[in-house]
Amino acid sequence: MNDPVTIRRLYGRRQGHKLRQGQAALVEELLPRVSVPEDGALDAATLFGDDRPLEVEIGFGAGEHLAGQAEARPGTGFIGCEPFLNGVVGALGHIRDRDLGNVRLHMGDALEVLERLPDASLGRVYLLHPDPWPKARHAKRRMVNHGPLDVIAAKLKPGAEFRLGTDDPTYCRWSMMVMNQRSDFVWTAEGPQDFLSRPADWPETRYERKARRQGHEVWYFRYIRQ
Numbered sequence: 001m002n003d004p005v006t007i008r009r010l011y012g013r014r015q016g017h018k019l020r021q022g023q024a025a026l027v028e029e030l031l032p033r034v035s036v037p038e039d040g041a042l043d044a045a046t047l048f049g050d051d052r053p054l055e056v057e058i059g060f061g062a063g064e065h066l067a068g069q070a071e072a073r074p075g076t077g078f079i080g081c082e083p084f085l086n087g088v089v090g091a092l093g094h095i096r097d098r099d100l101g102n103v104r105l106h107m108g109d110a111l112e113v114l115e116r117l118p119d120a121s122l123g124r125v126y127l128l129h130p131d132p133w134p135k136a137r138h139a140k141r142r143m144v145n146h147g148p149l150d151v152i153a154a155k156l157k158p159g160a161e162f163r164l165g166t167d168d169p170t171y172c173r174w175s176m177m178v179m180n181q182r183s184d185f186v187w188t189a190e191g192p193q194d195f196l197s198r199p200a201d202w203p204e205t206r207y208e209r210k211a212r213r214q215g216h217e218v219w220y221f222r223y224i225r226q
Contacts (some may be wrong), residue, residue, distance in 0.1 A: 019089060022053040026092040027085075034095060036079060036106040042116040047104050048077045054117070056081065056155075057126040058110040058143060061205055063091030068203025070100045076123070078103045084122045110143075111151055119154050121181035124161045127209055132168035146182075154182045156225040163202070164221040167211035172219050185223040195219050 004152050019027065035040065044052050053076045058064040060080040069077045080103060082088055088107050095103050106113045114125075133141045144164065152162060162185060177183055181226065189195045198220055211218055 019086075023089045023093075026089060026096065030092050030096060031088065031105065031107075034092070034103060034105050036104050036113055039100050040116070041118075042113065043118055043121065044077055047079070048102065052102075053078045053123045054079065054121055055124040055126070056110065056114065056117075056122055057128070059083075059127065059130055060091060061087050061129065061207055063087065063094045064205045065126065065203045066091055066103065067094035067098055067100060069126075069201075070103045071098050072201070072203075074100075074102055076102060079106065079113060080104070081106045081108065081113055083108055111148060114151050114155050117155050120157045122160060124155060124163060125152050125156060125214045126163045127161070128165040128205060129167065129211075130171070132166065132171035134168070134170045139174065142171070142174065144171070144178050146178065149178070149182065149185075153225060155183075158223045158225055162223040162225065164223070165202075165208070165218065166221075167208070167216040167218045169217075175221065179223060180219070186226055188222045188224060195221055 018221070037046065040107045044054050046124060047054075055069070055076060056079045057066050057069075058081055061081065063082075066078060066080045070076075080089070080091055082105070085107065088105060091103070091105060093102065127143055130143050131141075133139065139145075156162065164175055164179075166175065179187065196217070196219065198208075198218070199222070202220065208218055
């Protein structure tokens with residue numbers, strides 16, 4: 001397996017604006033109850049007390065997509081990984097307001113969680129609007145690289161799905177190139193509309209809405225694990 005160490009370091013800010021009192025309370029009170037345990041192997045029983053299906057979202061932003069998926073499918077367990085504190089606060093607000101008991105959060109590197117899950121244990125992995133790192137010398141920091149993809153592939157069940165969304169042309173071209181080099185994923189698209197139109201079960205995020213307002217195209221990639 002290729003070494004995923006290229007993105008082990010988390011680049012960028014971990015916190016933006018100062019938290020308001022209510023947001024700070026969410027972090028103090030709710031986050032400990034829904035956090036992924038810091039150590040040890042992980043599975044559905046450890047996280048949710050049963051053998052429900054599991055899915056992971058890598059970098060969930062403010063949590064709109066994560067919450068939408070969790071609300072639509074309460075029998076599935078969702079693990080959201082996000083290093084940015086203000087994004088975690090956004091997800092906590094959704095968990096509270098929608099009474100979502102099927103979400104667990106990890107404030108940090110998604111690979112740390114993925115590597116602790118059993119192989120062939122996930123039904124889907126989501127990577128939506130990741131940081132594109134547009135400069136060529138920063139390409140090794142992109143999540144769509146063979147090291148991280150080896151980990152994702154190992155954790156997905158045969159026939160499971162990897163979903164990738166981006167509005168960045170550089171990341172789009174890069175992702176198509178990298179994914180096309182792999183024999184363990186098959187692209188589901190049969191025509192342009194299959195990757196230019198958002199699927200009905202793909203909740204919209206604020207990043208996507210912002211991209212549309214700015215006139216950017218958005219690409220929706222769906223790959224099946226061979």
